Amino acid sequence: GEYVESYHRGxxxxxxxxxxxxxxVSFVAFALALACAAVTWGLLRQRTLSRQLSxxxxxxxxxxxxxxxxxxxxxLATLVLxxxxxxxxxxxxxxxxxxxxxxxxxxxxxxxSLAGLGLSTHARELLDAVIxxxxxGEAVQQREMxxxxxxxxxxxxxxxxxxxxxxxPRLCVLAADVTRRRLLEAEIAQARxxxxxxxxxxxxxxxx
Numbered sequence: 001g002e003y004v005e006s007y008h009r010g011x012x013x014x015x016x017x018x019x020x021x022x023x024x025v026s027f028v029a030f031a032l033a034l035a036c037a038a039v040t041w042g043l044l045r046q047r048t049l050s051r052q053l054s055x056x057x058x059x060x061x062x063x064x065x066x067x068x069x070x071x072x073x074x075x076l077a078t079l080v081l082x083x084x085x086x087x088x089x090x091x092x093x094x095x096x097x098x099x100x101x102x103x104x105x106x107x108x109x110x111x112x113s114l115a116g117l118g119l120s121t122h123a124r125e126l127l128d129a130v131i132x133x134x135x136x137g138e139a140v141q142q143r144e145m146x147x148x149x150x151x152x153x154x155x156x157x158x159x160x161x162x163x164x165x166x167x168x169p170r171l172c173v174l175a176a177d178v179t180r181r182r183l184l185e186a187e188i189a190q191a192r193x194x195x196x197x198x199x200x201x202x203x204x205x206x207x208x
Contacts, residue, residue, distance in 0.1 A: 077101040077175040080161070081131070084168045088113050089131055092170065101175060122147035126154060126175070133158055134171050144178070153179045
């Protein structure tokens with residue numbers, strides 16, 4: 001008897017309350033409206049995100065194409081080296097000028113160790129020297145080497161890069177054949193010395 005009395009006292013006022021059909025339909029309609037609004041917002045948000053991702057992907061593709069074009073058409077021979085933990089330095093990328101100067105095919109030079117590239121003696125000598133400079137851990141360096149076999153003077157600039165995806169350190173090597181430039185500089189220096197000598201001789205003759 002106490003349970004029934006407590007039940008009627010606490011829930012008696014709700015026991016006889018019923019919901020009309022209009023109220024039920026209104027409640028369902030309101031719930032459906034909320035669900036439709038949530039779905040519509042989700043679809044609009046997804047379309048906005050899809051457009052942003054598509055635009056960003058297009059921008060990245062354009063930047064990649066631009067960087068590849070600059071890399072391939074750069075007037076300096078450009079090589080990117082990577083030094084994994086095992087110490088076997090490998091060639092990550094090489095541009096068109098580097099294939100001409102070092103005799104390395106672009107397809108064969110990608111992601112391969114230097115030992116398997118079949119480089120010429122003077123090219124391997126330069127890269128070995130570059131790797132030796134790189135191991136010293138210094139900043140940007142610029143050196144010149146003369147290739148005895150071809151009498152070419154090659155200027156190499158070392159630019160350390162950020163580590164790659166594997167975490168191995170990377171290095172960009174910019175090389176240029178400066179033989180003609182050095183010959184012109186030597187000729188200009190010789191002409192200046194001859195001119196100075198001629199002016200000295202003319203001055204002495206004038207004093208006499």
